[in-house]
Amino acid sequence: MAIHAQLIPLAQILEGAEYTAIWRPDWPVDIPPDAFTLKAGEALRSVVTGEGFFLEYSIGTVGLTERFPFMLNGKMAQVSLVYAENSEIMELVITFLPGEEPWRLEVLEHRDSYPYIVRGSSGGVWYFIYFHRTANEILETWYDVDGNFLGAYRYYLTLIDQDRRIRIVQDLANPGMETELFFDSRGFVTEIRGPDGFFRALYFREELPRFWERRPVTGGTETDAGNFILQWGANDHLVRVTGGNGGRPEEYHSIDFRYEYDLDFIGNWVERREIRMVRVFDLLVPETGTTFSRFVEYK
Numbered sequence: 001m002a003i004h005a006q007l008i009p010l011a012q013i014l015e016g017a018e019y020t021a022i023w024r025p026d027w028p029v030d031i032p033p034d035a036f037t038l039k040a041g042e043a044l045r046s047v048v049t050g051e052g053f054f055l056e057y058s059i060g061t062v063g064l065t066e067r068f069p070f071m072l073n074g075k076m077a078q079v080s081l082v083y084a085e086n087s088e089i090m091e092l093v094i095t096f097l098p099g100e101e102p103w104r105l106e107v108l109e110h111r112d113s114y115p116y117i118v119r120g121s122s123g124g125v126w127y128f129i130y131f132h133r134t135a136n137e138i139l140e141t142w143y144d145v146d147g148n149f150l151g152a153y154r155y156y157l158t159l160i161d162q163d164r165r166i167r168i169v170q171d172l173a174n175p176g177m178e179t180e181l182f183f184d185s186r187g188f189v190t191e192i193r194g195p196d197g198f199f200r201a202l203y204f205r206e207e208l209p210r211f212w213e214r215r216p217v218t219g220g221t222e223t224d225a226g227n228f229i230l231q232w233g234a235n236d237h238l239v240r241v242t243g244g245n246g247g248r249p250e251e252y253h254s255i256d257f258r259y260e261y262d263l264d265f266i267g268n269w270v271e272r273r274e275i276r277m278v279r280v281f282d283l284l285v286p287e288t289g290t291t292f293s294r295f296v297e298y299k
């Protein structure tokens with residue numbers, strides 16, 4: 001008997017390919033919120049590497065997103081897309097951590113330029129996904145190759161600056177597994193509530209978060225849960241992150257991470273060195289943290 005993989009809310013990936021704001025409050029703490037933010041120039045491709053991750057964002061020559069990172073089912077995924085000449089999505093590859101089976105999906109039919117029938121596989125098992133989209137909602141249903149119903153997602157849409165964005169995600173096969181998203185007037189996600197936890201951010205300027213609250217369902221260490229303050233320098237480079245309480249309100253465990261940079265010829269960072277201030281005998285002692293590297297290919 002075939003073992004089915006955990007289903008994925010595919011309509012969220014389709015929406016993610018359409019909008020350029022990448023970071024959301026449910027991102028892991030150890031991946032920089034400005035990983036793909038440039039202070040000057042325009043990028044065709046950006047690649048960010050750090051401790052245990054490799055993420056890429058790229059756009060094609062006609063301005064369509066071809067690769068981007070996205071949080072899916074509580075895990076960071078790397079998404080790759082292939083388009084037809086009329087700019088409709090034809091193929092998707094969704095890759096999670098090394099060792100996990102990727103999803104490979106092919107759009108078999110479109111209606112009004114939106115996918116209607118999708119065939120996908122993961123771990124050698126095949127699936128068929130059907131979409132029905134109206135002005136206010138999307139219904140996404142999953143079946144196996146024998147036509148047996150496996151699950152469904154319903155997405156309620158809201159109007160954000162002339163765009164229809166996903167506001168609520170309901171997992172119809174698992175009642176109560178509902179995710180709700182909140183946006184500001186610019187379309188940035190300010191709050192996410194769902195089975196993966198509670199995440200909230202207040203933005204400093206553009207898409208740069210200033211205050212960040214994370215209450216993930218899993219984890220709960222001092223570096224991935226709690227309230228965080230992010231400080232940005234005059235050139236909008238992240239200079240310090242403080243806060244965190246490990247999800248244990250009765251005992252405060254602060255973190256204090258500071259950053260140094262190497263910049264390229266137009267002022268965008270290409271290497272960021274993390275310095276962790278650790279409390280020893282009531283003194284803050286620096287120790288080496290993660291080094292992030294970024295390669296940018298400009299237009």
